[in-house]
Amino acid sequence: MSQSLDIAVVGATGTVGETIVQLLDEREFPVGTLHLLAGSASAGQSVPFRGKNLRVRELADFDFSQVRLAFFCAGEAISRASALKAQAAGCSVIDLSAGLSLQQAPRLVPEANAELLATLKAPYLLASPVPVVxxxxxxxxxxxxxxxxxxxxxxxxxxxxxxxxxxxxxxxxxxxxxxxxxxxxxxxxxxxxxxxxxxxxxxxxxxxxxxxxxxxxxxxxxxxxxxxxxxxxxxxxxxxxxxxxxxxxxxxxxxxxxxxxxxxxxxxxxxxxxxxxxxxxxxxxxxxxxxxxxxxxxxxxxxxxxxxxxxxxxxARKGSALNAVQIAELLIKHYL
Amino acid sequence: MSQSLDIAVVGATGTVGETIVQLLDEREFPVGTLHLLAGSASAGQSVPFRGKNLRVRELADFDFSQVRLAFFCAGEAISRASALKAQAAGCSVIDLSAGLSLQQAPRLVPEANAELLATLKAPYLLASPVPVVxxxxxxxxxxxxxxxxxxxxxxxxxxxxxxxxxxxxxxxxxxxxxxxxxxxxxxxxxxxxxxxxxxxxxxxxxxxxxxxxxxxxxxxxxxxxxxxxxxxxxxxxxxxxxxxxxxxxxxxxxxxxxxxxxxxxxxxxxxxxxxxxxxxxxxxxxxxxxxxxxxxxxxxxxxxxxxxxxxxxxxARKGSALNAVQIAELLIKHYL
CATH class of the missing domain: 3.30.360.10 (Dihydrodipicolinate Reductase; domain 2)
Structure with missing residues (x-):
């Protein structure tokens, strides 16, 4: 288990992104540096995390080799354009957009199929399923x-x-x-x-x-x-x-x-x-x-x-942000 | 086929009863005398029918041998208390309350089981099913x-x-x-x-x-x-x-x-x-x-x-009042 992990949240100003940031705090996830990313329209806003206001930066300028893990919750097009690049830069990805196929990014619900991770290798490309699932x-x-x-x-x-x-x-x-x-x-x-x-x-x-x-x-x-x-x-x-x-x-x-x-x-x-x-x-x-x-x-x-x-x-909880953070908890406990 | 039928509507001031009265008018049902009935709280009100205001009378005082057909839409207890008495007085009953068993009052949806009527005898005791059905x-x-x-x-x-x-x-x-x-x-x-x-x-x-x-x-x-x-x-x-x-x-x-x-x-x-x-x-x-x-x-x-x-x-339409009036149309065409 790593001591702490540098993490990016892509789509940090949306409702799901905000909930992920809040859950990382509430659940005392071992976050090193947290990078909040969004499109140019939302860059410059700030989001509270552990008592500080973190500035949201522009996704286009970000180098994913700086982080070990990224949550993608900025929509299908952004995941399709950037998630594979992030993985190629050595960053494991948890996608919440439904933009990647089941073969590219297997869906994971830790209570149901945690054992799937043993068959894969880092850096991981995983997805949280749609909220109903x-x-x-x-x-x-x-x-x-x-x-x-x-x-x-x-x-x-x-x-x-x-x-x-x-x-x-x-x-x-x-x-x-x-x-x-x-x-x-x-x-x-x-x-x-x-x-x-x-x-x-x-x-x-x-x-x-x-x-x-x-x-x-x-x-x-x-x-x-x-x-x-x-x-x-x-x-x-x-x-x-x-x-x-x-x-x-x-x-x-x-x-x-x-x-x-x-x-x-x-x-x-x-x-x-x-x-x-x-x-x-x-x-x-x-x-x-x-x-x-x-x-x-x-x-x-x-x-x-x-x-x-x-x-x-x-x-917004088990349906998306919570399940994604639980996937991250499973990764950091056994795999990263 | 009868030329026209004297009819009672029990529960005439409720939403379903009002819709039945309206549909008898709209669909030009051959109504002779229309008797509107309700509990003592609603008796004395008036309901429009074919350009006249009909006074609502008290159910307790009504003699069902005056009518050939009655719609019951005043709730389960009233149907249980009065529908069989009405039938015994020679009046066919169409119940909308769900208060009578399937054996007492077979459910009828004319498009689905009109042929059931051929196996029964007047005076009929029939029911319109719950709206979903x-x-x-x-x-x-x-x-x-x-x-x-x-x-x-x-x-x-x-x-x-x-x-x-x-x-x-x-x-x-x-x-x-x-x-x-x-x-x-x-x-x-x-x-x-x-x-x-x-x-x-x-x-x-x-x-x-x-x-x-x-x-x-x-x-x-x-x-x-x-x-x-x-x-x-x-x-x-x-x-x-x-x-x-x-x-x-x-x-x-x-x-x-x-x-x-x-x-x-x-x-x-x-x-x-x-x-x-x-x-x-x-x-x-x-x-x-x-x-x-x-x-x-x-x-x-x-x-x-x-x-x-x-x-x-x-x-309120095919779900209850309309289906009940369609049962009445079937009765008057072939059976009453």
Whole structure:
């Protein structure tokens, strides 16, 4: 284990970048020098870290051979343009952008597939999966062998914060305008998001699946190391500011022992299983918390080999920044 | 076919009752005398019908032998107390309360199981299913034989209007108070509903299923006449005023012909299938419309025998009042 690590955060002024900086501090990560980087529009701003204000510098001028580890959370294009260069300069990369393929940058959720790292070599090029997969893989990790998992059917209701600050602003503005009977002009979303549910998040591919739905399926199979798992995903935009809600139906190979599944979930670090009869929600439970909340655990109505559950998770915590920092903790403990 | 029918509406001052009265007018139903009934708190109010204001009378004083048909939409307790008495007085009943068992009052969605009426005798005791089932059965009716349907997995996001005027008022009030930074006191819902998703609608039964989820499964199987169908249902309360949104995953016996399924949906009266690439929402499309909107039709990502789709439906129209009036139209055409 290294004593401390010089680190870069690319996209330090975005919501995810800010949360990473905050978590490195809170979790007492052994940071040597912290380099905060962003595009020219944000360079010059300052971000607090351990009682000091660090100045954000321009990514274009940065030499990645100065650091051992970099978080990339500035969007897909920036990761595609710079992550491989950073790795070539000897810097391990944890990408949060979804801009790199599963072959280039394997997805990692430490609770589910930490052992993957033993098959790779430094400098590493790794990625945190999309927020839905980080939360879901954590919940399925203690269930996959127990259930001999065949299929996962999920409806994911995503917070508007999944579209960044613009998504948050649009929900707030539309809600206010509707309550004041003023007309709306959707910008970030293609339909009114206030008091509505939108059945498409991002672009569609041929065949009608959202790119995000395909990504959820592919990343989940990689992280769970279950290439033959069948995944059916519907991603929906909900009029919720923060936190993702997931309705999950699992198909097992045999009748499910629900009490045993509950024990498996309770024993898993990072999960909070709420009492039977209660249920978690993003507003009351998950937002601002590191834990992923699970409830409504129940067998199928008609099918004893089915297990259903509900997940509420902070899309900015385990969904992205926390999972990325946990990958970094795993790297520094065993590999860097 | 009768020339015209004397009719009672029990619960005439509620949202569903008002919509029934409006639809009887709009659809030129051959109404003789219309008797509007309610509890003592609402008796004395008046409701417009065909240009006149009809006075609402007290249910307790009403003699059901005066009418040939009654709609019951005043809640489960009132249907349990009075629907069988009305039938015994010679009046056919269409119940909208979910208060009667499937054996007492078979669920009917005319597009799906009109033929059930031929096996029954007047005076009829029938029920319109819960709104989710009315919309879903309409959509599945043209697909069930085509797909040899094995399993339906659904996540239903219900509007707060499913909890009546109190649900609507609570979402509006909570939203305003949050935007003004004032504290909340949930009353109708057990957690904050504004900008949140609640994973439980109504009470739970042993085993953790909501009573409503069991009802959705049982009613769907009855209406589709598929007793061996497996149903996995999760019902969620969404911060949406009007209209239900359903994410549906269907398991077929063989690989699905998606284009053929689309043709089947297009040919079905009462369904509006939106163009591929687009998707319907409750706010932009469904609310105030008789049609049930369908979109996001696509095969499974990993399973060619899977068909996924999205439904947006007005819970007060096809979901309840319209379906009940369509049952009445079927009765008067062939049976009364």
């Amino acid at each position: 980080a939360a879901l893989a954590l919940v399925l990790a203690p269930l996959r062998a127990r259930l001999d998992l065949q299929k996962v059917t999920l409806t994911a209701a995503l917070a508007v914060s999944s579209q960044g600050r613009g998504g948050i602003a649009e929900l707030a503005k539309q809600t206010t305008e509707l309550l004041n009977m003023r007309p709306l002009e959707p910008k970030v979303f293609d339909q009114q998001i206030a008091f509505n549910l939108l059945a498409r998040v991002g672009g569609l591919e041929e065949g009608g699946h959202a790119v995000l739905e395909r990504r959820v399926a592919d990343e989940l199979k990689q992280v769970l190391a279950l290439p033959a798992l069948r995944v059916s995903a519907t991603c929906v935009q909900a009029p919720v500011f923060f936190g993702d809600s997931l309705a999950i139906s699992l198909q097992a190979a045999q009748p499910v022992d629900v009490a045993g599944a509950a024990q498996g979930l309770e024993a898993q670090a990072g999960i909070e299983l709420v009492e039977a009869g209660d249920y978690p929600s993003v507003v009351s439970d998950a937002v601002g918390q590191d834990e992923v909340y699970v409830g409504r655990l129940r067998a199928g109505l008609d099918d004893p080999a089915e297990l259903n559950l509900w997940i509420a998770s902070d899309n | 009315a919309a879903l059965a309409l959509v599945l009716a043209p697909l069930r034989a085509r797909l040899d349907l094995q399993k339906v997995t659904l996540t239903a996001a219900l509007a707060v209007s499913s909890q009546g005027r109190g649900g609507i008022a609570e979402l509006a009030k909570q939203t305003t108070e949050l935007l003004n930074m004032r504290p909340l006191e949930p009353k109708v819902f057990d957690q904050q509903i504004a900008f949140n998703l609640l994973a439980r609608v109504g009470g739970l039964e042993e085993g953790g299923h909501a009573v409503l989820e069991r009802r959705v499964a049982d009613e769907l199987k009855q209406v589709l006449a598929l007793p061996a169908l497996r149903v996995s249902a999760t019902c969620v309360q969404a911060p949406v005023f009007f209209g239900d949104s359903l994410a549906i995953s269907l398991q077929a016996a063989q690989p699905v012909d998606v284009a053929g399924a689309a043709q089947g949906l297009e040919a079905q009266a009462g369904i509006e299938l939106v163009e591929a690439g687009d998707y319907p929402s409750v706010v932009s499309d469904a609310v105030g419309q008789d049609e049930v909107y369908v979109g996001r039709l696509r095969a499974g990502l990993d399973d060619p025998a899977e068909l996924n789709l999205w439904i947006a439906s007005d819970n």
